[in-house]
Every structure is written in C-alpha cells, then in structure tokens.
Amino acid sequence: MRRQRRVPPSLTARTDLTPTLESVVAEVRSHHPDADAGLLERAHAEASVWHAGQRRRSGDPYLTHCLAVAAIVAEARMPSPVVCAALLHDVEDTACPPQRIADQLGQEVADLIAAVRTAEVSAYPRAGRGTTLASDAIGPSWETAVLAIRLADRLHNMRTIAFVAQTKQLLKARETLDVFAPAASAAGLEAVGRELQDLASAVLRPAASSYAVTGRLLAVLTLLLPSRQRARWQEEWTADLATLTTRRARTRFTLHVLFGAPRLSTTLRRPFRRERR
C-alpha cells in the first residue's frame, strides 16, 4: 500500500523537523540517563532495513514516521524498550521474519509491538482511570506503554493528515476526538491529548465549509445500509440536512449520522423478532 511510489522527496517544511536517531537517543537519555543507546541504535537499524524503499503518502521515507513516533514516545518519558517498539511499531507489515525482532532486541520489544497492534484504545479510559504516568524510577505500566505508542502513531498521522483523502480525514479526526484524545488524557499524557484534540478539531472545522462535502458524504454513508433501504434514507437525510441553516450544523448532523450509520445498518438487517432480555 505505502510501498514505493515514484514521488519526489517531500519539499514540506516538516522534513527539517523530522527527528533523527540522535535526537531520540538524547531525549530518552534526558529522562533515563543510563538508557541503553545500543538498543535504540539496533532498533533504528532494523527499522531502516525493513522499511527501506517504503514511503509515506507525503512522499517522505517511511522511516521518518518511525522516528517521529519514537520521538513522541520518548518525550512522554518512556524507557528505551518502549521507544524501540515505537521505532518498529509497523515492522510486522514488512518482510521482517516474525522471530527476528525478539532475537535482535529482546522479547519485551517484540511483545510490545504485538500488543500495540491489538490494543483497544477505546477500552483504555475505563481501565486506566485514576492511574497517572508512573515516575521515571518505577516506569510506566504495560498498558500505558502500549497506549503511548498507539497514541504517538495517531498523533503523527494527524500531523500529516493533509496527505489523506478528505472523507478519511473526517473519519480519523472524529475518532481521534472521541477516542484517542480522551484516552491520552486518562493515561496522563496531557500534551499528546491536547495536540490530538487541536489537530482533529482543525480538520473538522474547515470541512464544515462545504455543503457539497456533507451531501456527498451522506450518499457514501448509505452504502453501509442494506441496498433496498438506501434510497429512502438518503432522501430522508438530504431533506433533514436541507433544513439546517448553518454549515456547522450541517457538518455536525452528517458526522453524527456517520457514527450512527453502523447501528442503523444492524437495526435494519436485524430480523423482526423479540429482543432478548
């Protein structure tokens, strides 16, 4: 998917801000003076090997994403194994043999990477409520470490969301606002939570500016519904949408319909029968 495309190297200003291995190591060291720099260097080497040739939608080498996520995790005061897992959080999508990371960097890093892929961010606030980020001496809980990587991944994706299709931008922004930002605050990662919220709101606000987008999005939404029902709901929604006078209200309406659509879909598909108690 994100594999080699013939795109010239990115000319965005962001490129200059991309963290380097050195800056990540320095950040980890500033919180954990005796951190194992060798481990971080090996993780970086693995990431550059396995992601070689891959590019982001922005045209940047994929490795920039790995480093950016690692830098965010390091700023959240996570210890080096967690930062290594951040560097390699997408390595399972590459040709890297399954056992290799455990062999090269230890079981903890490998387990973290596996956990990040299956983590349910929405489950976090309840499970983690009341816990704050542990001190540097004790270290974060396993759940917080896993969550930090997931959140950092989302944060960097939100920073570079301009390169993603608009419909997907809206979906991601909404999810970020509803699930990721609250989870970040619940985990004590306030700075990450605030930035996620700002980035997501910025995506949702300008989208409000066009009626065409909301109308088109509604049409796309009906694809979630059983085919025989689509026309009816599209017409009904269009009429209700037309009742709203401000762009902001129309966008809010559409986004709420968007998030209710899966439920509507299951309701419509459910056979007519008594509810189980």
Place this chain on the structure above:
Amino acid sequence: MGMPRMTLQTQLVLRALLEDPARQRYGLELCELAGLPSGTIYPILARLEQVGWLESSWEDPAVHEAEGRPRRRFYGITQDGAEEAREALARTYRSRKQSLPGWVSANPATGGGAS
C-alpha cells in the same frame, strides 16, 4: 410484536412523540425535541418502526413543493404504539423505583427531605 430495548435514548424519543401523539414529526425535529444527535435518532426510529410502534410516510408533495425543498420523511406514533410505549415507559420507571433497597423508600415522609 417485538419490544424495543428501552434505553434512555429510546425513552426520550418516545416521550417526545407522546407529547402530541396525533402529530407527525420528521427526524431532525425529533432530534431537537429529544435532545439527541442525529446519529442516535435514526436507528431508534428504524427500530420503533420495525416493531410497529411508529409509522412513517413521505411528506405531502403539495407542502414541500410549495416550500421548494426536498420531501421529508414523517413519523407518527400508532395507536397501539402509543399504548405500548406508555406502558413500557411506566414499567421502566417502576422498575427503577423498585431497584432501590427497601429501606431507602421505606418511609417517604421522612426520606423526602434528604438532599
């Protein structure tokens, strides 16, 4: 006849409809009356229609053409629906009351003033 699950949101929609059972309303209007977002209201309306408590129909062409806008889908509560809804609402209310342990409401005369 099935029974919809009496979630808080479903109760709000039913209460809004029962305020004036003879009146037909469209989805967005019910959002405002019930104070619920659009994404919540449509699945509930679909479900209530499935179990026969509501009926929906397109707006009279004369009206929306005169106003120059797309036709709306109107929902009205059926006679059976109104009865069953009232009963169901009363039931959820009663069951909530009964779920309190006996001693809480044992003496409403003295318990009422607690705040």
